[in-house]
Amino acid sequence: MLHQVTPGRYDAYEALLGALGAGRLWMLLWHGSPGTPDAQFGNMEVAGHGYVPCVTSAQELAVSGWSRSHEVSTGAEIAAALYPGRWGLWINPHAPGGGVGVPWLDLRRIHGGLDLLPAGPLRISEPSLEIPHFYAQLTHGAQYTPAVRSLRRAWVQPAVGAAYLAIGLDLYDSGHQSVEAVRQMMRQAVASVPEGLPVSTVVMSDEYDQVAMWLRASARPFFDRDAQGAPATAAAPGYGYGYPRAY
Known part of the structure; x- marks a missing residue:
């Protein structure tokens, strides 16, 4: 689905959001280990907006070259954790083309229900x-x-x-x-x-x-x-x- 997301392909992007909500993500930890009090996600800024990087599988994690700890979570859990702080999600930033960014407004839609909240940009x-x-x-x-x-x-x-x-x-x-x-x-x-x-x-x-x-x-x-x-x-x-x- 990531390969199908291109500018203007809102149908493919909606399908990606659905897959994120139902699937798992490998979250990159900048500090600490999974489940410890000092565990902290990595972060990046794109066009003035904050995003948390992740990868979509153990294979992608190996390809990315990430050498620190990681945490496997469901997309629904991550969406609920990130959107209140207005953090988005950046998927496979190591991939050719730089990966795909999901703004916090769409993480809120994953959390609240894609069928209940309108698809942006509005x-x-x-x-x-x-x-x-x-x-x-x-x-x-x-x-x-x-x-x-x-x-x-x-x-x-x-x-x-x-x-x-x-x-x-x-x-x-x-x-x-x-x-x-x-x-x-x-x-x-x-x-x-x-x-x-x-x-x-x-x-x-x-x-x-x-x-x-x-x-x-x-x-x-x-x-x-x-x-x-x-x-x-x-x-x-x-x-x-x-x-x-x-x-």
Whole structure:
């Protein structure tokens, strides 16, 4: 699969991500030994971004000439360990052409589910859809859903798959009752969406979500409870739920 990954071959790259999540990796240790407190992965910088190098088999390890220790882990374990620190993965850097880099955003997709998180690179913009009734329904529902602080919107075109409308949810409270109330609000509003238009949600407090990052930086709320002078009830959560989930 590594040999099939070339610029523009997003289908091959998606297949590679699936194989990484299901397979094993030989992680190169710069310090320490496997399982010891001082064990430390190697690291490298490419175009200003940090990556951790690895190889894909014992044979590739021998070919690489790596003389220090190594650790064999599953791709799923490595993805979960690296993406929170915004470290990517660089596969077979010794190979002709320099190997293949997997950015941390895609490691997060491996961890969270390739079928649940959109395939990058994403093209994100302001929606140009004329669906005022849907936005009015959302605004009306948000006014009667106390957990909602504000709502934003974006049009997202993944590298693979259909484009969709993303609704950014900024919540005061992530408790079970509040989350269920927000889901009910979305279900009621989505009934007014034109047939065939995919709608998903993203929680604004998710610091690892590319759509949420764009919304925080580039989109003004079309509903903002705080701007209306309503008091806050709780701190925003540090994580998201159910994204992207079609209601």
